[in-house]
Amino acid sequence: MSKKKMICIMCPIGCELTVSKQGEKITVEGNRCLRGREYGINEMVNPRRVLTMSVKVENGEMDLVSVRTDAPIPKKLIYDIIEYIKKLKVKAPVKRGEIIVKNIFNTGVNLIATRTVEKTKMGGEDEIRTCTGSGNDKLSGNCV
Amino acid sequence: MRKEKVDVLVIGGGAAGLAAAIESANHGVKTILLERERKTGGVLNQCIHNGFGLHVFKQELTGPEFMELLWEELSKTSAIVKSDSTVLKIAPESKEVTVLSREGVVIYQVKSLIVSTGARERSLNNLGIPGARVAGVFTAGVVQKMVNIYNRLPGHNVLIVGSGDIGLIMARRLKIEGMNVVGVVEIMPEPGGLIRNVVQCLEDFDIPLWLSHTVTEIHGTGRLEGVTVAKVDGELKPILGTEKFLKVDTLVTSVGLIPQNGLIENFVEMDPINRGPVIDDLMRTSVEWIFAAGNNVAVHDLVDFVYEEGKIAGKYAALYALGEKLPGVKYNFKRGNNVGVMLPHRVTGEIPFKMYIRSKKILKSCEVKFNGKRFRIFNWKIRPSEMLDLHLNKFDAFSETTNVEVNELE
Numbered sequence: 300m301s302k303k304k305m306i307c308i309m310c311p312i313g314c315e316l317t318v319s320k321q322g323e324k325i326t327v328e329g330n331r332c333l334r335g336r337e338y339g340i341n342e343m344v345n346p347r348r349v350l351t352m353s354v355k356v357e358n359g360e361m362d363l364v365s366v367r368t369d370a371p372i373p374k375k376l377i378y379d380i381i382e383y384i385k386k387l388k389v390k391a392p393v394k395r396g397e398i399i400v401k402n403i404f405n406t407g408v409n410l411i412a413t414r415t416v417e418k419t420k421m422g423g424e425d426e427i428r429t430c431t432g433s434g435n436d437k438l439s440g441n442c443v
Numbered sequence: 444m445r446k447e448k449v450d451v452l453v454i455g456g457g458a459a460g461l462a463a464a465i466e467s468a469n470h471g472v473k474t475i476l477l478e479r480e481r482k483t484g485g486v487l488n489q490c491i492h493n494g495f496g497l498h499v500f501k502q503e504l505t506g507p508e509f510m511e512l513l514w515e516e517l518s519k520t521s522a523i524v525k526s527d528s529t530v531l532k533i534a535p536e537s538k539e540v541t542v543l544s545r546e547g548v549v550i551y552q553v554k555s556l557i558v559s560t561g562a563r564e565r566s567l568n569n570l571g572i573p574g575a576r577v578a579g580v581f582t583a584g585v586v587q588k589m590v591n592i593y594n595r596l597p598g599h600n601v602l603i604v605g606s607g608d609i610g611l612i613m614a615r616r617l618k619i620e621g622m623n624v625v626g627v628v629e630i631m632p633e634p635g636g637l638i639r640n641v642v643q644c645l646e647d648f649d650i651p652l653w654l655s656h657t658v659t660e661i662h663g664t665g666r667l668e669g670v671t672v673a674k675v676d677g678e679l680k681p682i683l684g685t686e687k688f689l690k691v692d693t694l695v696t697s698v699g700l701i702p703q704n705g706l707i708e709n710f711v712e713m714d715p716i717n718r719g720p721v722i723d724d725l726m727r728t729s730v731e732w733i734f735a736a737g738n739n740v741a742v743h744d745l746v747d748f749v750y751e752e753g754k755i756a757g758k759y760a761a762l763y764a765l766g767e768k769l770p771g772v773k774y775n776f777k778r779g780n781n782v783g784v785m786l787p788h789r790v791t792g793e794i795p796f797k798m799y800i801r802s803k804k805i806l807k808s809c810e811v812k813f814n815g816k817r818f819r820i821f822n823w824k825i826r827p828s829e830m831l832d833l834h835l836n837k838f839d840a841f842s843e844t845t846n847v848e849v850n851e852l853e
Contacts, residue, residue: 306642311744311829313638351492351505353591362594365491365507381619395511414507
């Protein structure tokens with residue numbers, strides 16, 4: 300039987316878990332919720348993490364669009380995926396939730412944009428200043 | 444100088460201010476949200492990591508996603524956003540707020556005011572470390588903005604001072620972006636940030652954490668060339684002979700946040716421990732038309748909590764502006780054993796409320812007592828870095844002065 304102590308990272312409480320594996324059977328102790336149990340089992344079998352990064356944007360009102368994997372990816376692939384994401388470039392506009400890379404590294408997980416980056420307006424930054432508000436065009440009437 | 448009448452004026456467009464403006468406008472009052480920067484969202488803009496929104500949106504989001512969801516909610520309301528606008532002054536007698544914006548100086552005559560100005564980072568100067576003031580020394584939030592918004596790395600080899608959450612998150616972020624992250628030093632024997640961030644930011648990426656260590660000297664002329672790190676004793680004094688030179692060109696500090704209350708601290712009752720205004724369950728300050736929400740009230744752990752406070756402030760500020768008589772304070776809370784940051788300070792006893800407490804010490808498990816009567820047991824390890832949140836809807840244990848304590852359980 301193998302036993303592992305770990306800290307659950309599913310929420311800020313940080314439960315101290317003891318995960319035991321006997322044959323196929325995995326038991327989790329110390330968790331206070333079901334998410335903790337799932338985390339403990341995954342950590343034993345195939346640890347996974349959500350990866351958050353940013354991707355370069357061409358012609359955007361910002362130089363970067365923030366991205367995340369829409370589900371956790373295997374930890375062992377994380378450095379390969381990081382290097383791959385660094386080389387990516389997308390064209391504005393990018394909408395929040397838009398898939399940047401489908402099925403990244405055959406994980407079944409997509410890389411999605413976590414913010415909206417509109418196309419840059421002629422004249423660059425100063426032009427953008429004329430409409431600020433929340434960055435939502437519908438709100439522009441409300442802007443100064 | 445233009446004057447304008449407004450029912451509810453919200454100062455600061457971070458998570459608390461956005462939530463407050465949404466809620467206030469939804470009560471049908473004229474609401475203006477002032478934002479100092481070009482875009483609202485506050486620190487959510489640059490917090491591209493996940494972990495936000497579990498309470499509010501029931502899913503794990505990144506900062507920008509949380510922010511855009513609030514924008515969408517806001518755009519459905521009549522709230523007006525004025526960005527690039529800085530508040531110069533609040534006049535407590537005339538209820539006038541002087542604002543500098545691109546339309547010049549504007550004076551808003553308000554019925555009620557919500558202060559959601561957030562917190563700023565403590566800087567290296569707050570620590571008093573000897574050495575030259577060289578280039579290459581940044582606060583974690585500044586580096587976060589450089590990397591996540593402006594696509595710039597601050598240097599090649601970096602040491603992080605302080606293990607607050609932003610410091611831990613930036614250690615991972617800089618490693619991902621290809622910097623050599625030498626390690627994180629923390630003067631206390633325990634990490635300052637959430638333990639989950641120690642796991643997923645440091646352990647996952649093989650970044651060393653030196654507890655009970657501090658930076659004792661900064662070396663370099665012009666640009667940072669290195670730092671001296673030493674172990675500290677029980678009194679946090681560096682131990683002679685344990686000094687080690689680390690060759691780094693970048694030092695990132697994550698040594699805590701200071702609530703920003705410069706606009707109100709001279710005429711609103713303040714709590715020196717929270718470093719924010721004394722507040723009740725309606726998020727009302729000692730001045731009945733001024734409400735406050737978010738990290739300027741006290742530094743919170745979760746944006747979800749900040750959002751919830753913004754909603755409460757927005758609701759009651761709107762009701763006040765509508766001329767409704769709000770209930771008065773009935774119960775006050777007094778800090779007893781082991782209570783650090785605590786809010787609210789007093790309540791009306793009319794509505795269920797949430798109380799946040801930071802234990803002063805690390806405890807294996809604890810009980811929270813009101814007037815000596817046990818309210819709740821926390822059957823797990825309690826750290827000062829993690830707020831206890833209590834849901835209260837019964838008030839029978841309370842009195843005019845209610846003693847609050849957090850005791851270790853044997």
